[in-house]
Amino acid sequence: MAAKAFMDTVKSCELYQGSSVTELISAMAAGWNAKLIVETFSHGGVIATSIGLAVASNHTCGRHVCIVPDLETKITYLAAMQKVGMSPEVIIGEPETIVKNLDVIDFLVVDSRKILITSFQKITSVLNVN
Numbered sequence: 001m002a003a004k005a006f007m008d009t010v011k012s013c014e015l016y017q018g019s020s021v022t023e024l025i026s027a028m029a030a031g032w033n034a035k036l037i038v039e040t041f042s043h044g045g046v047i048a049t050s051i052g053l054a055v056a057s058n059h060t061c062g063r064h065v066c067i068v069p070d071l072e073t074k075i076t077y078l079a080a081m082q083k084v085g086m087s088p089e090v091i092i093g094e095p096e097t098i099v100k101n102l103d104v105i106d107f108l109v110v111d112s113r114k115i116l117i118t119s120f121q122k123i124t125s126v127l128n129v130n
Contacts, residue, residue, distance in 0.1 A: 025056075034057070036065070037057050039067070040066075040067045041067070041073065043070075047081070050081060054086040063089065066088050066089070068090055071092060
């Protein structure tokens with residue numbers, strides 16, 4: 001499953017010319033058979049990672065949730081994902097609030113360039129992880 005997710009991510013990211021890190025993240029999520037994959041995304045973030053996570057969730061028959069800060073970012077994110085034929089679930093709000101209401105999270109990717117360390121600590125303190 002991990003190898004298939006890796007190869008499908010390479011194909012899906014051709015449009016965005018993503019890095020090999022994207023493929024690795026996708027393969028990890030699929031290889032661990034993640035049923036709930038959660039990511040944070042901010043305006044200007046790297047969409048290739050999101051594509052890889054969506055590919056992984058397809059391979060595991062899992063749920064891919066993206067947390068964004070505002071409506072503008074949601075619209076931008078969904079438009080980019082739709083270009084490659086994907087439409088993950090997108091929730092607007094603060095990550096530390098949203099993750100409290102999610103089931104057990106199997107795989108989490110946090111955009112560390114956009115989230116302060118204090119926010120990251122808040123997110124991880126309320127996580128229900130597998």
